[in-house]
Amino acid sequence: MMLRQQRVVIENITPQLHCGAYFIKRVVGESVTVYADVIGDGHDIIQAELQYKHSAEKSFNTERMEHLGDDVHRVSFKVLKQGFYIYRISAWVDHAQNWQHGIEAKLKDNQHVNSELLDGVQHLETLSSRISSADKKYINDLIESFQSEDLYEKAVKYAVSERLHKLFVEYPNRVLANTSDDLKVYVDRLKANFSTWYEFFPRSSSPVNGKHGTFNDCERLLPKIAGMGFDVLYLPPIHPIGEVNRKGKNNTTNAQAGDSGVPWAIGSKLGGHKEIHPELGTEEDLKSLIKKAKELDLEIALDLAFQAAPDHPYITSNPEWFRKRPDGTMQYAENPPKKYQDIVNFYFETPAFKELWSELLAVTLKWVGLG
Template structure:
């Protein structure tokens, strides 16, 4: 019985888990807002969807229309990247309620002088909100004829006119209004809707067989990738590869001399997740690759892998990040009968983070 509202707003959509999570759009897409809105009695209702970008201070408003059986709908466009907030507002519209009632009585042949006097009172509230001088003059004229029985015929014609309806509609007097909870939509850039990804191993980009590829070698491939219609180059991890328990060719569990190992077995004497495999080149070489790709209208995407090789520097520097077995060894990934000796990073005491793309 607490916090009751005469105007009820329910089943607002779109929403995910009743608004616990935000929905997603890309720039210039439409958010179609729907809600069930009702009230006790037969009063005329009105509703709006309010929305604003996170950088805006003022809410934008788009009016909702009744679709079917208490279900209202409208839509708004999201024009900037970032978060938008949106919510539904509804109210009893007494001015439109008055107009609805007087039309019914006029159609029934009733004398509506008292109703016209009521209309003059609603006009007195609305006239303070209108901005056009033409509309102000029109409303003042209506006040005069609504109060004068000698202009009764003109008064009932104007009371039912579309012009008065539009003024009431566009300048609502909100009574018993209610507002839904606020929902969110994250608006991403247009490329988030669709892009074409091309994956290759930089170490395989060399023109010469048996020679480890570099970022410079990757630059040579960019025009070919562009000509195939791709706009994103997706790289596996470019970090140093572990030497302890390194995997060999064809998924063998033991590496032979010269085997480069799995790029997902991250970490060695050359560094960890914040470092680049020395055979690929320097950080400046990687930045140059990104710039060259940008010139081809190609972006670089990277596989963010959270597993670590046994000789990853973090094993010694941050042992609390890993799961340790009772015998003092670090728990590693197992896929019987093969043992994939890659450690999962253990974040705090929450849970082991499973790696993405565990092709080790």
């Protein structure tokens, strides 16, 4: 391990999760208040700052931390756009402020500070290389007075002036600064903080009793849903429903003619997770529903269930994605004592897990892509 010279220790940074292994979360517009214990090796004045930036930005913003006492420092920053922000703490011994504090203390004790003024020239020269041109003349005047015994009275006033103090604070010399590891905050949109969801079955949206509803039928219900204060319309799976072991009314295991089955039993000869149940409509109809919902500040959420009916196309095309029992049959889904005879589970421990994951990712991206 490479030994790095430093005089300040930074500990107990909060907020962070599991020593920074996981990112914290906020929503757009919220503040992140950061605390840290910043400890020096003596009685010198210590400065600490927060450095932060959005991951898309090239350079860090800085905010000086407030010393609350007992080595604790605090600062806040606002997160203004979605995505990841990086934040970290940097701290150092502030030699210029130590010098100014020492001069002030000695003057109060009626000590002569000629030598200390000469020592301060190095801090002024460092400052002069960083400040704006408007302040350079002021600093040059100070350098001249610090080096002249004839200007001693003027020099000591300059040395303890508030103007010089503010310049030292604004343009610090971060000698041997210690900087913490990077921490992250993920900033989500406002709706991630709070939203109100309304779930209903599109097939029940028809104004005609006994007729299968469609996405187009759903559109007429949107104003009523928005009027109740909801901002998300939550749909169950909208894919073709399996016909093998289809459930009937009241969860009976023998479906009768005309029974529509359970939407979570996904997949049939009509398609699987990437298709829409034909009686609901088309992708264009779904896009229209999403568009009309957006006009009312409603979003569409879809229950994306990674499970299959016994006649899902995947079972024929990719049988390795499903686990068979020793007798060659496939175990239907259970949540004891409940039994779901119309559903079989994906075998996520399959040797072909990469192919399975890739396909399920493609399914997810398809529906995200539709909005």
